[in-house]
Amino acid sequence: MQVLISRKFVRYRNGSSKQDFHIDASERNIERMEMMNNIEKYRNAFMDALELEEDQVSEELALGETREWDSLGHMILISTMEEVFDVSIDAEWMTEFDSYKAGKELLNRLGVDFVNE
Structure with missing residues (x-):
């Protein structure tokens, strides 16, 4: 069984069934994220939220292209x-x-700097 921690959810995957439960992110995950630059945080957020491997996250990634990004x-x-x-x-x-690209552009408009960190 795999466990995913995000802002409000822990996702248990058991075969094809999904169950989401409300939970706060652990302090360890928050501390780990605070030590990263914004592009690392962004990539890791994709991997954590969508349960993707590092090699599955690229500039070409788009909604609906993977089973996980439903x-x-x-x-x-x-x-x-x-x-x-x-x-x-x-x-x-x-x-x-x-x-992936549109998300970076949106976050940039919201004040997240991916260039000058």
């Missing part, structure tokens, strides 16, 4: 990004976050 995965990813970068992504902008 509608539920999208909401977990949005929630994770809000927690990691201390931003609020409103419903209108959630639909803009449909790819």
Whole structure:
């Protein structure tokens, strides 16, 4: 059984069934994220929220291209990004976050700097 910790969810995957439970992120994960630069945080948020391996996260990654980035995965990813970068992504902008590149552009508009860190 795999366990995923994000902002509000722990996801247990047992075969094809999913069950999500409310939980706060652990202090260890928060401390680990604070020591990373923004691009590392962004990549790790994708890996954590969508249960992806490092080699599965690329600039070409887009909503619906992997089994994990479905509608539920999208909401977990949005929630994770809000927690990691201390931003609020409103419903209108959630639909803009449909790819790895689009997510970086959206977070940049919200004040997250991926260049000068």
